[in-house]
Amino acid sequence: MQRFINNPDEVVEDTVKGFVKAHADIVRLSAQNPRVIAARHTPVNGKVGVITGGGSGHEPAFIGYTGRNMLDAVAVGELFSSPTAKSFLDAAREANGGKGVVCLYGNYAGDNMNVKMAIKLAAKEGIEITTVVANDDVCSAGPEEREKRRGVAGEIFMWKCGAAKAAEGASLEEVRATAQKAIDNCRSIGVGLGPCTLPSVGHPNFTIEPGTMEVGIGHHGEPGVRVEPLRSARDVAEEMAKIVLDDHQLAAGSEVAVIVSGLGATPLNELYILHDTIESEIAGRGLTIYRVYIGNYFTSLEMVGATLTVMALDDELKRLLDVDVQCPAML
Amino acid sequence: MQRFINNPDEVVEDTVKGFVKAHADIVRLSAQNPRVIAARHTPVNGKVGVITGGGSGHEPAFIGYTGRNMLDAVAVGELFSSPTAKSFLDAAREANGGKGVVCLYGNYAGDNMNVKMAIKLAAKEGIEITTVVANDDVCSAGPEEREKRRGVAGEIFMWKCGAAKAAEGASLEEVRATAQKAIDNCRSIGVGLGPCTLPSVGHPNFTIEPGTMEVGIGHHGEPGVRVEPLRSARDVAEEMAKIVLDDHQLAAGSEVAVIVSGLGATPLNELYILHDTIESEIAGRGLTIYRVYIGNYFTSLEMVGATLTVMALDDELKRLLDVDVQCPAML
Structure with a gap:
């Protein structure tokens, strides 16, 4: 390790x-x-x-x-x-x-x-x-x-x-x-590209074969809904957005807040590459992004992968999101 | 990849x-x-x-x-x-x-x-x-x-x-x-545990053997000063602090600002584990930490590893560090 x-x-x-x-x-x-x-x-x-x-x-x-x-x-x-x-x-x-x-x-x-x-x-x-x-x-x-x-x-x-x-x-x-x-008002989806290892165990407790991705993976490596060949970031982001937004069923004109989080070992530039398409997908459904967080906000040790979270907003939630906070994860 | x-x-x-x-x-x-x-x-x-x-x-x-x-x-x-x-x-x-x-x-x-x-x-x-x-x-x-x-x-x-x-x-x-x-007023040191891959190349352009670490590695995998067996986080942090502080030669009583940055694929909890010892080493030399940043602040794709930066402070630098900023890396 x-x-x-x-x-x-x-x-x-x-x-x-x-x-x-x-x-x-x-x-x-x-x-x-x-x-x-x-x-x-x-x-x-x-x-x-x-x-x-x-x-x-x-x-x-x-x-x-x-x-x-x-x-x-x-x-x-x-x-x-x-x-x-x-x-x-x-x-x-x-x-x-x-x-x-x-x-x-x-x-x-x-x-x-x-x-x-x-x-x-x-x-x-x-x-x-x-x-x-x-x-x-x-x-x-x-x-x-x-x-x-x-x-x-x-x-x-x-x-x-x-x-x-x-x-x-x-x-x-x-x-x-x-x-x-x-x-x-929140819906999330995770996609895993590589496993993580509990230090006391010393080997991963699940596997993701190179060239594949696990769609719907959980934060502890819980199995997703399917394993697929790893495709382009554009395809992956489209699929993530579709799963989240289909479940959400938001009316066009809705405002949303977004988190694109790495799972631990995915570099920040790849999250931005995903977001480029995610933003287009969200906009394509007539939704407006009010605020977005991109980075390692909720991880799983050194798992390779990313999650997308979309929250539908109303006036109260927008006001509360706008409140300044002082916490180590958001300095 | x-x-x-x-x-x-x-x-x-x-x-x-x-x-x-x-x-x-x-x-x-x-x-x-x-x-x-x-x-x-x-x-x-x-x-x-x-x-x-x-x-x-x-x-x-x-x-x-x-x-x-x-x-x-x-x-x-x-x-x-x-x-x-x-x-x-x-x-x-x-x-x-x-x-x-x-x-x-x-x-x-x-x-x-x-x-x-x-x-x-x-x-x-x-x-x-x-x-x-x-x-x-x-x-x-x-x-x-x-x-x-x-x-x-x-x-x-x-x-x-x-x-x-x-x-x-x-x-x-x-x-x-x-x-x-x-x-x-800054001194930095990097320690690498795993390489990274340029996507257009498709394989790492340098290697770090499992069980070893590269002390002094650069931000693009430039060779460090030595390859050593990977030791405990405590030993690694002591060595990082020693290299930086020996070069720094700060008078006891000095105030410093610190960055402990991951190189891309090292989880945040490990940076905190390193910092536990880094803080003790800094304090052990009679120095006071005025401000510390821990996270992925300056990375190298998905390299595994961490860097330590220590900046000696005076009144002007403290005042300037205190100025609020609005930038994506420090939200």
Whole structure:
């Protein structure tokens, strides 16, 4: 493995240490739990707390989205594994400003289970936690089973809009509803060109043959809907846009926000090459791009590939997207 | 090649198209030259223009640093190749607000030659171009031959400080002097773990054997000072810090700014793991980190590896680093 690590079993430990050192002006490690990152200024009295949590290896997600007008606290899991219930609970404690906490997380079995347990534990100490479960990954289940879909990079929009709403002083239910609307308005698709390796395992846990691509791949290498010969970036981008936009069914004239994220080892220039076609496809359907993020926003270790996320906007979501944030992933 | 491209000979063309579409609120393509990116608001009358140029494949460098309080215009070369003299000239034309233009670029043979030609051509039409040549790459020549060293990620600090100085209304000579001071205060080192492939070539033009690392590697795979067995991130980071700081010879109590950049295919978590030790090494010498940037700031296609840049600060450089910028690489 050609990587910069120490003990393979301490990758998360070492990542968190370096992260907190690098961004000590924005974040801090919870004094109670070395697997919880909190914004420096958190908790804010009278503000709804906004938290998430998820497995490591997706950096800058999840920890990089902690900060001002963004997440108040994040529960940190091992590589590709859910944080513990205790870590979700401690994140809620860090974020609790007395108006309750909304936990905005992705639809994975481990996270679902641990968040549920954390809700019960928090209730015992008087902290109300409500949730929104992200399910923006189009290829992970059909349109009639949207609740089964996984959460992927659309979570970034869910966090940004939910956190900005909380910063405006909204109630727990208002923040939850806005975050729910944000993720309901998101559709995402991933295409994988190369696998990744968990350092403690030492070899990839899935394969992508050279000359092929996996359409609809998940953030942990979950199988996509099909393996195809790798085609031109133009063809790939057209297919990604078609899958997302066909599922979306937006009226012409709608405004959207877009994320084109690398999965870790795909160079930035290739994301721009994809975006050249993605933009044309979106415009071709009569949609207008209000804002676009291109880069490594939600990764899977050194997986080769890219994801596309499209969020339909209304006036509220545009206003919330426009709110300035201070977080390590968006400096 | 597992990559998102169309015609291998049109990678730069397609990258630039996607880039301009994505960031049309900040940048524009020159109407005169499809290999020149300019900031939307450029030129600014009465402001010194600040430009750079370099080969493509280092994204977000160079084009991503175009914007407000940053570069006014950038000449775009083919992959790993200097822009033409004409492109440097056209970048100067785009940036010219009547007070002259400073070209802040890296020490490579092609760039040196083409910038020199551009200076002569610009002089004929009354545009004065002065230059600063970056040479922050410690391993590319010994301390007695600093002028032979290549420019690498320290260029980002040179651009940021030079451009902020120009935005303050400084004269051509003042901007040049400040940018020169910024790069004089920078030292960088790269460590490579895996090679990269020019799409039109189809195979890597250098090799890094599994289990080894190349210490001092350049941004185009230029040989480093030695090939060693790959060691722990802690050992690698210590070595990187030692090489940079031994060359720097800063007095205890000095403040520094730091960039830990991935070379393209190294995941962000590994950069944080490196930074955990880098920070300790810097602090261990009695130095204080004023600001740190961690991410893919200056890459080499999908090379695996990382670079460390340390800039010594004074009050002026701190003030200039603090200036808010709006550019695609620092959103």
